[in-house]
Amino acid sequence: MSESKLKCGCPDCQCEVDPQRVFNHDGEAYCCQACAEQHPNGEPCPSPDCHCERSGKVDERNITNNQLDDALEETFPASDPISP
Template sequence: MPTVTGMKCACESCLCVVSLEDAIKKDGKLYCCEACANGHTSGETCGQSACSCCS
């Protein structure tokens, strides 16, 4: 049986896939970075050029 090692960031519009080991864990969800975990409250970006969550 395969083991899951990564999943999509919990930020709804983020396209990033995050490693389960490296994920930012908040409120039972996994995020690729602090910006996504905090809902981009100050307009900060996740830093991934291909990601549309910050535009």
């Protein structure tokens, strides 16, 4: 891997990030949408040689992205005044 290439931010992913097709999530660059979302349903990495979706590190997360989205939805409308 050359120094000008970015490594995917997914734990244990061996892929380089294509600058023409980068997926960004939380300030990190990923090689594909599945990696950017941390393989929530076990979606495979598009590279046939990489099996980062099987990484133990992905399964170690205490909370899923869907759970975060649900929690965020419950906080809205946080700025609206209380109805009389």
